[in-house]
Amino acid sequence: MGHVAPGIVCGLNSERDALALGSVAIVRVAGARPEAAEAAARELAGRGVSALLSVGLAGALAPGLLPGDMLVPATILSRECAPFHSDAALASRLGLQxxxxxxxxxxxxxxxPDQKRALLSATGADAVDMESHRIALVAQGFGLPFLAIRVIADPADRAIPPSASDSVRPDGSVDVARTLARLLARPQDLPALIRLGRDSGRAHRELKSIGRRLAAALSQPSPTP
Structure with missing residues (x-):
């Protein structure tokens, strides 16, 4: 990987802030929008980054995955493309497997949960996100190593309450006022919203731990070929 920094695309500002990678990587935020994730990855690839990573939260499709569980999946699936494969050498360089x-x-x-069960049945995937397939597509096109590092935020049997849906602004921040306004109209969402906040907090704490591991690995000189 040399001394050139890798490029990382996150969906949310909170994910970027939890990683706290400073100058060891170039980080972009896509606002949880697939097309913006692809555009960010293309911009990073054009800057000459050494690799592309997709890092952030994911939803579980498979039972047994819990909030805070880290996945470094070998295979990235999408509806539009053939499967993408993560780079094992890049994972090893970062102290991951x-x-x-x-x-x-x-x-x-x-x-x-019904949507999650349907996707599990149709694809066999363990988890889902909205950015990794687009970033992997760009990495493949530019011939760059690719890796996804994802932390489960919502388990397969739990729904994201309607008051929390579509609450992410294009800049990656959360529109709290909009969420609260929706909650006033749907007070029955409050218990699920509290659970979502608790689970998201657990996932973000794991992202902080991942950020420390990545920062330590990326601060080390690359091994001589």
Whole structure:
């Protein structure tokens, strides 16, 4: 990887802030929008980054995955393209090991347990996010190593409440006022919203730990070939 920094695309400002990578990587935020994730990855590739990484939260499709669980999936699936494969050498360089998990890139929010079960049945994927497949596509086009590092935020049997859906601004910040206004109209969402906040907090704490590991690995000189 040389001394050139890798490029990382996150969906949310909170994910970027949890990683706290400073100057060891170039980080972009896509606002949880697939097309913006692809555009950010293309911009990073054009800058000459050494690799592209997709880092952030994911929703579980498979039972047994819990909030805070880290996945470094070997395979990235999408509806539009053939499967992408993560770079094992890049994972090793970062002190990580690929798992057999399959991550599904999806263009819309997967909010309900029924939707999650349907995607699990149709694809066999263990988890889902909205950015990794687009970033992997760019990495493939530019001939760059690619890796996804994802932390489960919502388990397969739990829904994202309607008051929390579509609450991310294009800049990656959360529109709290909009969420509260929706909650006033749907007070029955409050228990689920509290659970979502608790689970998201656990996932962000794991992202902080991942950020420390990445910062330590990226601060070391690359091994001589």
């Amino acid at each position: 690929l798992s057999a998990h399959r991550l599904l890139g999806w263009e819309e929010i997967v909010a309900t």
